[in-house]
Amino acid sequence: MINYKLEHDNVFDELVERGYFEQATYEEELRELLKKESIKFYIGFDATADSLTIGHFIQIMVMIRMQRHGHVPIALLGGGTTMIGDPSGRSDMRMVMTKETIAHNADCFAKQLGRFLDFEDDKAIIENNADWLLDLNFLDFMREIGVHFSVNQMLTLDSYKNRLHDGLTFFEFSYMLMQSYDYLVLYRKHGIKMQMGGSDQWSNILGGYDLVRKLEHDKVYAMTFKLLTTADGVKMGKSMKGAVWLDEDKTSPYELFQYMRNIDDRDVEKFLLMLTFLPIDECKKLGALEGAEINKGKEILAFEITKLIHGEEKATQALETSRALFSQNTIDENMPTAEMAKSDFTNGIGILNLLTQLELTKSNGEGRRLVQQNGISINGKVVNDFRKIITLDDFNNNEIIIKKGKKIYQRVVVK
Known part of the structure; x- marks a missing residue:
């Protein structure tokens, strides 16, 4: 597991100075709690793909830092909530995925998280909300949970308000109830004291925070951290x-x-x-x-x-x-390499088509502009004709090196 030298006695101060912290409920009170006690907290990961991304790495880094300060992370895999999909930041409904695909993705997430967190002796815990969401009784759930949510209030939230013009299904509208219920279940099962997540999850996190406080009459907390964005404000990843x-x-x-x-x-x-x-x-x-x-x-x-x-x-x-x-321009075995058949080049492939096949460009138009700007070279020679046909004569020892711009290289090997 990852070790590093602690720079603060209190993880709260570390999260602030490192630039993670966005907002929290009862900020000073929470800071004192994190200094005095070891708490259990959770972060959710909806299983929308079979791998985590660099965008998720912020959540992972926060969990590592919290764990190194003696707190217990619970990684909640969204085997249930992914069946709906979070409408936050969406202009359309997410693609509905099968249970089997979601379960596979959740397993992949669990394996990846195991590389970063120490799960021995319950120092960290994996949970999957499929265990309590997939077999819910609808009427029981709405009687216990649904009565605590105001439709009027939910419609003021950006995650829902932005969708009203184009249409918002009740299917998606129920997402906040499900995520809030996660907090309640984990509180009852593990004594969770805090949910953490990206700043775009603040409304969803507050839903669970309010639910636990109403039904359990205990003080719990919510904290969000900044999303990984570039200097231009674009979401990174x-x-x-x-x-x-x-x-x-x-x-x-x-x-x-x-x-x-x-x-x-x-x-x-x-x-x-x-x-x-x-x-x-x-x-x-x-x-x-x-x-x-x-x-x-x-x-x-x-x-x-x-x-x-x-x-x-x-x-x-x-x-x-x-x-x-x-x-x-040295050839290195670790350079990104694509293998193609010699027969692909018997009659030749246009440079623009080759660039798109290798995913170096998204379209022939982009490739044409790059060639016209002297932005493409093959084996160190600039390609100055976007009509160029790449044949086996262009290969040296069955390989060519394509360079895009100043920093992107692609090796092509034919067999």
């Missing part, structure tokens, strides 16, 4: 190939390294503070570098994150590959 996954079969260690290596200069300090365990002073020092020197901070950031997610050996390989490619 998307690459040219889609989401940035923690599963190396979906996003390789090298691709993760390069993604973090290429962030905006303005984000270096923030991401070092939130996504690594480097000391606060070192994060600020690296983030304050200017000009070409800031690349040192980016490289350290990329290495540290890749090491946390994939281990030091693979992070070192990604670092060495990145340096080799930037210095002299």
Whole structure:
């Protein structure tokens, strides 16, 4: 499990100084509680895919820090709530997934979380809300839980209000009740004192917080932390190939390294503070570098994150590959590689089609613009004709290296 030197006696202060903290109920009271007692808290993960993403890594880092300060994280897998899907931040209804797919995704999440948290001797706990949501009796549930929610109040929340014009189904409208019920179940089962989550979950979290206080007459808490966004305010975690996954079969260690290596200069300090365990002073020092020197901070950031997610050996390989490619276009075995059949190139493939097949571009139009701007090269030679046909004659020892812009490389091997 991950160890690091504690920089504060109280995890609350650490979450604030590191830039995670967004808001909480009874802030000062909660701060004192976290200093005096070991509490159980939970964070939910709806199983919408078969891997967590870099966006989820904020939640994971918060759980690690809370655990290292003696608190007990409960990772709640949304095997039940994923059957509906959170409408927050959506302009349309989520795709309905099968129970089997959701259960598989939840299992994948559990395995990934096991790499970061210590689950021995109940130092951390995995729960799945499918265990209590899938067999609920509707009338009993509405009599016990539904009576405590005001439709008028729910309709003022952004997660619902923004959908009213285009249509909001009762199916989605019930999501908040289900998530709130999770808090109640976990309170009764484990004595949970707090739910945590991203700032976009504040309304849902407050629903559960209010429900527990009404039905159990006990003081519990809610806390949200900031979403992982870039300096431009864009939610982070998307690459040219889609989401940035923690599963190396979906996003390789090298691709993760390069993604973090290429962030905006303005984000270096923030991401070092939130996504690594480097000391606060070192994060600020690296983030304050200017000009070409800031690349040192980016490289350290990329290495540290890749090491946390994939281990030091693979992070070192990604670092060495990145340096080799930037210095002299060296072919490296860890470079992203695509295998294709020799027969694919017998009659040749247009450069624009090849770029889209390799997911280096999203469309022929994008590829055409890149070629016209001298942004594509093959084996070190700039491609200056977007009508170019790639044949076996372009390959050296059955491989070519395609470079997009200054930082993105793709090796193609034919067999």
